Amino acid sequence: MADNDTAAVPDPIRAGIASGWKVVDLSKPGDHATLECDVAIVGSGAGGGIAAETLALAGLSVVIVEEGPLRSSSDFRMREAEAYPDLYQESAARKTADKAINILQGRCVGGGTTVNWTTSFRTPERTLLHWVRHHGLAGYAPQAMAPWFEKMEARLSIAPWTLAPNENNAALARGTAARGIASGRIRRNVEGCANLGYCGVGCPLNAKRAPLTVSIPEALSRGATLVTRARAERLVIDRDRVTALDVRGMDASGTTPGTRRLTVRARRFVAAAGAIGTPGLLLRSSAPDPHGLVGKRTFLHPVVVSAALMPQRVDGYAGAPQSVYSDHYLDTLPLDGPVGFKVEAPPIHPVLAAITLPSHGASHAGFMKAFPNMHVLLALLRDGFHPESPGGVVRLRDDGTPVLDYPFTPYLWDGVRRAFRAMAELQFAAGATKVMPIHGDGTAYATDQDAARAIDGFALAPLVTPVVSAHVMGGAPMGPDVRRAVVDASGRHHQIGNLYVVDGSLFPTSIGANPQLSIYAVAARIAEGIAADLGPVRAASR
Amino acid sequence: MRRRTFLALGTASAAALAAAGWWSWLRTREASEKRTLGDDGAMIVAAIVPAMLAGALPVAGQERRTAIGEVVIGVDRAIAGLPAHARAEIGQLFALLALAPARRAFAGVASPWPEAGVAEVSAFLDRWRDSGWALKRSAYDALHQLILAAWYGNPRSWAAIGYAGPPKL
Numbered sequence: 001m002a003d004n005d006t007a008a009v010p011d012p013i014r015a016g017i018a019s020g021w022k023v024v025d026l027s028k029p030g031d032h033a034t035l036e037c038d039v040a041i042v043g044s045g046a047g048g049g050i051a052a053e054t055l056a057l058a059g060l061s062v063v064i065v066e067e068g069p070l071r072s073s074s075d076f077r078m079r080e081a082e083a084y085p086d087l088y089q090e091s092a093a094r095k096t097a098d099k100a101i102n103i104l105q106g107r108c109v110g111g112g113t114t115v116n117w118t119t120s121f122r123t124p125e126r127t128l129l130h131w132v133r134h135h136g137l138a139g140y141a142p143q144a145m146a147p148w149f150e151k152m153e154a155r156l157s158i159a160p161w162t163l164a165p166n167e168n169n170a171a172l173a174r175g176t177a178a179r180g181i182a183s184g185r186i187r188r189n190v191e192g193c194a195n196l197g198y199c200g201v202g203c204p205l206n207a208k209r210a211p212l213t214v215s216i217p218e219a220l221s222r223g224a225t226l227v228t229r230a231r232a233e234r235l236v237i238d239r240d241r242v243t244a245l246d247v248r249g250m251d252a253s254g255t256t257p258g259t260r261r262l263t264v265r266a267r268r269f270v271a272a273a274g275a276i277g278t279p280g281l282l283l284r285s286s287a288p289d290p291h292g293l294v295g296k297r298t299f300l301h302p303v304v305v306s307a308a309l310m311p312q313r314v315d316g317y318a319g320a321p322q323s324v325y326s327d328h329y330l331d332t333l334p335l336d337g338p339v340g341f342k343v344e345a346p347p348i349h350p351v352l353a354a355i356t357l358p359s360h361g362a363s364h365a366g367f368m369k370a371f372p373n374m375h376v377l378l379a380l381l382r383d384g385f386h387p388e389s390p391g392g393v394v395r396l397r398d399d400g401t402p403v404l405d406y407p408f409t410p411y412l413w414d415g416v417r418r419a420f421r422a423m424a425e426l427q428f429a430a431g432a433t434k435v436m437p438i439h440g441d442g443t444a445y446a447t448d449q450d451a452a453r454a455i456d457g458f459a460l461a462p463l464v465t466p467v468v469s470a471h472v473m474g475g476a477p478m479g480p481d482v483r484r485a486v487v488d489a490s491g492r493h494h495q496i497g498n499l500y501v502v503d504g505s506l507f508p509t510s511i512g513a514n515p516q517l518s519i520y521a522v523a524a525r526i527a528e529g530i531a532a533d534l535g536p537v538r539a540a541s542r
Numbered sequence: 543m544r545r546r547t548f549l550a551l552g553t554a555s556a557a558a559l560a561a562a563g564w565w566s567w568l569r570t571r572e573a574s575e576k577r578t579l580g581d582d583g584a585m586i587v588a589a590i591v592p593a594m595l596a597g598a599l600p601v602a603g604q605e606r607r608t609a610i611g612e613v614v615i616g617v618d619r620a621i622a623g624l625p626a627h628a629r630a631e632i633g634q635l636f637a638l639l640a641l642a643p644a645r646r647a648f649a650g651v652a653s654p655w656p657e658a659g660v661a662e663v664s665a666f667l668d669r670w671r672d673s674g675w676a677l678k679r680s681a682y683d684a685l686h687q688l689i690l691a692a693w694y695g696n697p698r699s700w701a702a703i704g705y706a707g708p709p710k711l
Contacts (some may be wrong), residue, residue, distance in 0.1 A: 009711065081695030085623035093624065093687060096606030099680040102687075188696070196709055204711060255625050299644050317705065350705055354694035355687045365597030368694070371703035397627055441671065463679035 009205055012217055013072030021220040023070060024389060026230035026249030032238065032261040037061040038534060040245050040266035042232040045111020045126070046519035047503030048272030049211020049219075050152070054527035056219040060534060063225045063264050064216070065247055067273075069254060070228045072212070080351040086254075087115050094276075096392065097405040100462035101300065104470040105274055107254075109228060112274070113516055116470070117199050117321040117347060118188040118208055120158040121513035122149045123521070130335055130385065135508040136480045139489055148521035157191040157209040157451045158517065166197065166319025168345045170308065171375050173324045175426030181328040183280050186344075188320060189516070197318045200347055206426060210516075231257055233400075235269060235499065237284040242269045268530055272503040275299075275472040279394040279505060282401025282476065282486070286402030288495035291483050294476060295394030299384040299406055299510035300469035304416050305346075305356055306423035307367065307443075308375040308432035314444060315372055316348030322514075329379070329422055330512060336386050339415035341379040342513060342524030343423065348376050358442035367436065367444070375427060379419035384474065384509035388412075394475050398432035408467070413460045416467075420458070424451040430517035471515050476505035484508075491526035502526050547627060579618045582640035587614050587689065589655040593663035594689045598699065616692025632688075635681050651679060 017023055024030075038060040041048045052064050064109055071087060086091035089105040096103065106112035129147060150156070150333060165185075176183035193207040206213050220226060230248040236244040249260035271278040279295035287294065322344055330340035346352070353374060357367050369373070383389045392406030420437040427435045428448040435451050436444040445451035446454040458465070478501070479485030482494045491506065493499040502523045505517055509516050545600040576592045579587060592599060621632055638644045645651050650662055651658050651666050658666075670682035693699050 079695070081691075084691075085620070090625055090628065091620060091623040093620075093628070095628075098676065099683065102675075198708060253622060255623060318709075350694040350700065350703065351691045354690040359671060360594045360686060360690075361596040361664055364690070365595070368598060368703050371705055399626060401625060401627065403627075441668075463676050463683060466683075 009073050011072050011074045012206060012213065013070065016076060016217055017222055019214070022223070022225040023220070024225065024227045024436050025070075026227055026260050026262060027245065027252055027258060027303045028249075028260075030260050032263070034263040034265060035063050037063045037064075037225070038266060038268060039268045039530065040065065040264040041272055041502075042245065042269040043274060043277065043503060044112060044211060044216060044226070045106060045272065045274060045503065046113050046211065046516050047523040048270065048519045049110060049113065049215040049525035050124060051270050051272060051502045051527040051530075052219040052224055053215035054524055055531055056222040056224045058528075058531035058534075061530060062219055063222065063227065063266065063328050064219070064229045065230050065232050065245065065264065066109050067231045067250065067277075068106070068111075068228065070109040070226065071114070073201060073202075073204050073206045076198075076204040078196070078198040078201055078204060080201055082116070084351070087202060097403050098407075098462055100408070101302065101406055101467045101469055103276075103300070103404070104468065105276065105472060109216060109226065110210055111400060112470070113208075113210040113435070114202055114212045115200050116192055116514075119236060119322045119514040120153075120187045120189050120241075120517045122335065123518040124512050126335055127509065127512050131508055135477070135484070137478065137489055137508070145521060148525045149517060152233065152517060152520040152524055153193045156189040156214060156520065158187050158189045160185060161188045161190075161202065161320055161323050163195055163320065165323040166316065167310075167312070168316035168375055169320075169322065171314070171323040171430040172326065172343065172345050172377060173424065174429035176326050176328065178429035179425060181326055181426075183324055183326040183328075186323050186325055188323075195319050195320055197347055199321055200349070200352075227262060229254060230262065232273065232281055233257075233284065235281065235287065237285055237287060237496060240495060240497050242496060245269060247308060265532060268498050268500065270500045270502050270530070271476070271505070272501070274503055275401050275475045275505040276394055276404055278503055279475040280396065280503055281441055283394070283396050283402070284400050287493070287499070289486070290495070293484070293486050295402075297391045297477060297508070298382065298394055298406070298471045298475040299391045299507070300406060301380045301385060301471040301473075302408070302412060302469070303378050303380050303511050305438040305439060305468070306377050306420060306427060307357060307436045308377075308378075308427040309367075309370050309434045310373050310375050311433055312472035313372045314348070314375045316345075316374060316376060317350075319414070321345075321347035322504055323337055326426075329418070330382060338418070339381050339383065339386065339389060340414055340416055340512075341381045341419045341422075343377055343379050343426065345377050346376055348374055356438060356466070356468075357436070358438055358440060363460045364440055367442075375430070377423040377427060379423055380471070381415045381419070382510055382512040383412065386411060404472070408462060416460055416465060417455060417458065420455045421452055423454065424448060471504070471510070471512050473504040473507040473515060476501045477508040478506045481506060490529045491522075500526060500530060552673055577618055578621045580633075580637065581616070583617070583633070583636035584614050585638050586636055586655050587617050589658050590663055590667070590685060593660045593667055594685065595693055596660055596664065598693065598702070607692070612696055612698065613689060613692045614694060617688045620688050620692060632684060635684065
């Protein structure tokens, strides 16, 4: 798909392939092969990508199995219509079982990190301390995690964003200031960023420093093998060991398994398929689960959205998508009290805006015609810290694909209502002439009082109040107690000695912040543990 | 055979003749491509598009027919990119809506799809959006997402919303 628009940008992935990287596209015809290695990794995102690099740097032989395609800067043309089907799970339309929550997850080499908005937060200290106190994770205190955050921040160029926020984010800063509420600036994992604003559809400049541009190339240049368009069907388990990974190539569409098969034999296996994929793989493999924990306590940071019109242009599609946030509504509430929420601004691109705005016909078209003046905030609920926020459950459909059932509780709807109120207040404080909480028929309000009154009366309900998620966490939690955790604090499966989980599935609660850096840090730590466990380098027998 | 039936219906009114216009255009465009909507599904989507996108589509003429045809193609492509379970559910929705008794009873649309005007289809969309039955709301949601994404992912829609498109590198 390269064209003249992007031909001038060097593409390290295509250069690497030309230099002889071992990359196999399993959607292409071929015989059933067997690969042997030290570590087989399922998934190439925030967890799998960092694990692959860490293990390859330790001199171990690595095979990475990724369901999605390998795409790179030459392919990234900043078009939503191309990117969503190509780079996202289920064309960016993955839903919960009741279809009430739309889940954005990556499905390409680099996983979600290839298409995320580069927002980089350390795991909040309150979250880590909660894990120490309530989930037995004594080794995850803030001071113990700090070196891992520092290591990943250095590796992925995570640093303060020094350019001025775009207007969509600047309005959030103004709104919070006007209301005397704290806001902060977001750090980003970029280098040479041209402030284009198209992070969510793949960076055409390779400015995003992430598994796709950093970790996977490092692993491949050290001899790792990357198998793409390859679905990990099941781990072959013999009592307390995984003996092999059965892999099936996808068909050309990428949506359906094809006919080509692959077997991977390894000394250690790493599940890093994301917090829906990893529990799905464990369930398909009938992995021992004596306490019925796999797929339970899956969290989403459920997100609700508020749109507004500003008198001036906002041009929310241009510029770093996220640079300002407010934790006011998290920090002013106890962790185990009413659900708190983080407020951020999203990028505003035509498809994303159009499918987010409720209703149809004239009211929808009217708001879209004001597209350049559209301002959008989102509130991300911190789920998983309260008995009335037990999260969802991943189960398998008849065809073996995983699906998340995430019932919304009154506890969460209470947070949604407060979030709508807060976002409307901030938007009016920032100068909005109209605010439209994304709910029901999409009525817009001209004053804060009108909006507040309406929001108090909203009949909040699934498929009436659109909820989205871009952060799936939990489902294979870590912890020392086999009755409460699937893996131990080192990421090792409690019942299967050579199986590790290295992705957001590990988290015993949600993070309370965009999770990429949390996953990077835990992945680096667990992968170094795997490398140490495998001892001084000795290549797998071939 | 379904196509012949549809084209026969299409002679029934001026509105349907316009629909037949984009339809033949769609047939030539998509002859070599795998289609997932099927003839009935394409007919239903083409009938819903003018209501879902009322106020957004070009108002008349070849421009409008082309836009509707491209939205149908976009919806078809989007469905092709969904996993089997989602394709099956959407297929069931269109199969149901294609049956006249179900169209009348379930969707409340009295006219055959090719003859249903914007007002009639808009009323149907309002009812499903506001339905007390989550199944209808989820079906509305699917139509909303598919059709709006197909139109606003199409560069043809961008000028009217003041979006200049991605920057040139």
